[in-house]
Amino acid sequence: MDSFYQAYFSQWQTATERPAVIDGLLPLFCRHLGASSCRLFVKKHAEWTHFTHCTPFHSLPISPRDEELEGWLCQPMPFHRQSAEKAVLWLPLQHQGTPIGLLALSYPAGSPCTDPDYLQPCILHLSAELKNDIAAEQPAGSGPVLLDMLQGLHDISFALWRAESIDDMLFHAVEQGKKVLKIDRIAIFLLTGHNRMKGTYGTDTEGNTVKEAYFESPIPPHWFIDHPQAQHGYLAIEENTSLYHDLQEIGFGWSAYTSLWDGDKRVGWIAYDNLINGRPLADYHPQLLKQFSFIVSQHLVRRQTEEHLSQLNGELEKRVTERTRELQQLNRQLEHTSRHDPLTQVPNRRVFDQTLPLEWRRAQRHQLPVSLLIIDVDHFKSFNDTYGHAMGDRCLTLIAQTLVSVERRAGALFARYGGEEFVILLPGQNAQAAIVAAENTLKAVRSLLIPVNDQEYCNVTVSVGISCMVPDKQSTADQLFNQADSALYKAKSLGRDAFFIYDD
Numbered sequence: 232m233d234s235f236y237q238a239y240f241s242q243w244q245t246a247t248e249r250p251a252v253i254d255g256l257l258p259l260f261c262r263h264l265g266a267s268s269c270r271l272f273v274k275k276h277a278e279w280t281h282f283t284h285c286t287p288f289h290s291l292p293i294s295p296r297d298e299e300l301e302g303w304l305c306q307p308m309p310f311h312r313q314s315a316e317k318a319v320l321w322l323p324l325q326h327q328g329t330p331i332g333l334l335a336l337s338y339p340a341g342s343p344c345t346d347p348d349y350l351q352p353c354i355l356h357l358s359a360e361l362k363n364d365i366a367a368e369q370p371a372g373s374g375p376v377l378l379d380m381l382q383g384l385h386d387i388s389f390a391l392w393r394a395e396s397i398d399d400m401l402f403h404a405v406e407q408g409k410k411v412l413k414i415d416r417i418a419i420f421l422l423t424g425h426n427r428m429k430g431t432y433g434t435d436t437e438g439n440t441v442k443e444a445y446f447e448s449p450i451p452p453h454w455f456i457d458h459p460q461a462q463h464g465y466l467a468i469e470e471n472t473s474l475y476h477d478l479q480e481i482g483f484g485w486s487a488y489t490s491l492w493d494g495d496k497r498v499g500w501i502a503y504d505n506l507i508n509g510r511p512l513a514d515y516h517p518q519l520l521k522q523f524s525f526i527v528s529q530h531l532v533r534r535q536t537e538e539h540l541s542q543l544n545g546e547l548e549k550r551v552t553e554r555t556r557e558l559q560q561l562n563r564q565l566e567h568t569s570r571h572d573p574l575t576q577v578p579n580r581r582v583f584d585q586t587l588p589l590e591w592r593r594a595q596r597h598q599l600p601v602s603l604l605i606i607d608v609d610h611f612k613s614f615n616d617t618y619g620h621a622m623g624d625r626c627l628t629l630i631a632q633t634l635v636s637v638e639r640r641a642g643a644l645f646a647r648y649g650g651e652e653f654v655i656l657l658p659g660q661n662a663q664a665a666i667v668a669a670e671n672t673l674k675a676v677r678s679l680l681i682p683v684n685d686q687e688y689c690n691v692t693v694s695v696g697i698s699c700m701v702p703d704k705q706s707t708a709d710q711l712f713n714q715a716d717s718a719l720y721k722a723k724s725l726g727r728d729a730f731f732i733y734d735d
């Protein structure tokens with residue numbers, strides 16, 4: 232190490248009082264780096280403090296006004312100011328983005344200024360030390376600082392309230408907590424049951440907020456875990472202790488823990504330390520950490536309850552949807568059952584009884600014809616007697632499934648009326664159309680092969696009675712039916728396998 236840095240660091244080690252350190256430091260820039268004067272401007276709680284050193288044989292640089300200093304304070308890089316007699320190298324002091332002050336080195340005109348890169352380690356070190364001093368200085372100014380912090384807690388609470396999810400909320404808790412409470416590192420852990428814990432968000436060794444959800448472990452046998460947790464907001468602080476990252480020891484300082492509570496149940500904790508800047512805890516910090524922990528607990532519990540509720544709602548909605556689907560399916564089945572004949576699966580008498588009056592009225596309104604065919608299986612008693620009732624059922628099913636497609640005109644209805652009787656209702660169709668339908672019916676049944684055992688088939692026939700009317704004021708749907716019925720009787724008496732059309 233060269234002579235300047237040797238002298239610089241030995242100054243830090245020998246002197247203990249901060250003003251003495253600075254008094255001893257400033258001459259080093261003149262003695263080792265050729266500066267004619269050196270001044271340090273530090274901004275403490277909105278007020279500027281000046282430290283000066285100058286060698287006896289050079290004049291001081293002209294004092295800048297506070298407004299100028301304010302302007303230069305946020306300069307990101309070192310910069311020069313030149314006059315006829317001297318050059319001044321201004322070095323902004325910043326720590327983690329916070330402006331702290333300025334170091335000004337004056338050189339006689341014509342002498343080279345020190346390379347700012349060379350001074351970089353010293354500037355970083357000086358910035359961190361001064362930042363710690365400013366943070367540690369309280370009593371006189373602690374009122375406003377504490378008030379700022381309380382306002383900060385309110386802002387944190389607001390930020391957590393606006394977070395989009397638990398994850399987002401925990402990220403902001405760590406991020407905002409560090410910024411507002413001026414704590415180097417914060418990490419939030421949640422208990423997962425069975426004596427285990429998991430990470431959420433934490434702070435790496437550079438001070439960045441990082442996701443630590445990967446971290447999952449049994450709860451380590453740590454001193455503060457077993458410490459009696461007598462009351463909510465319990466705070467445990469250990470000074471001069473080892474500091475850890477991912478269970479690895481990485482430094483020395485103070486560490487603190489606050490618990491997160493859901494009612495009487497501890498659900499996690501927040502860990503804090505001063506790994507990066509080594510700043511001491513301020514008097515008001517214990518109270519702030521408890522409040523901070525209380526705020527995080529509240530938001531965590533509220534979010535967890537909300538998420539649990541919304542999950543329950545989701546499940547409930549899913550169940551209601553499933554149940555509604557089942558009911559709709561059941562309704563469709565019921566509707567089908569109530570309208571179809573269970574043996575043949577064609578529309579049943581109920582459908583016919585509902586449709587006939589409707590079509591009758593429509594025909595009446597528009598003065599259109601309406602035709603009805605009653606179809607009766609011939610000698611079906613004897614079929615049953617010969618082949619058995621089960622074969623009789625089979626025969627009726629085959630006839631129904633054949634006849635259901637014989638008449639395909641719009642509005643036509645084929646239904647099982649009862650027993651071995653079927654009907655075809657032809658709204659808007661005259662006698663001619665009804666005759667065609669009857670002929671097709673006879674033909675279709677005649678050519679039907681009815682299996683009566685494993686090898687044999689037989690044929691059956693049907694008789695059809697037809698009635699066709701254009702409804703007038705006196706006539707009724709019953710009349711239409713009765714006429715078709717008597718026509719059927721006539722067809723039977725004519726020898727069966729025939730149709731007869733009612734004619735008065």
Ligand SMILES: Nc1nc2c(ncn2[C@@H]2O[C@H](COP(=O)(O)OP(=O)(O)OP(=O)(O)O)[C@@H](O)[C@H]2O)c(=O)[nH]1
Pocket residue numbers: 574607608609610611612613615619620621622623624627649650651723727
């Ligand atoms: N297998 C079976 N038979 C039925 C069903 N409904 C009615 N029958 C039978 O159908 C037969 C109808 O007989 P009848 O009314 O005497 O008439 P038919 O023997 O068909 O003689 P015609 O109508 O004069 O040609 C009866 O034996 C009823 O038991 C049914 O659902 N299944």
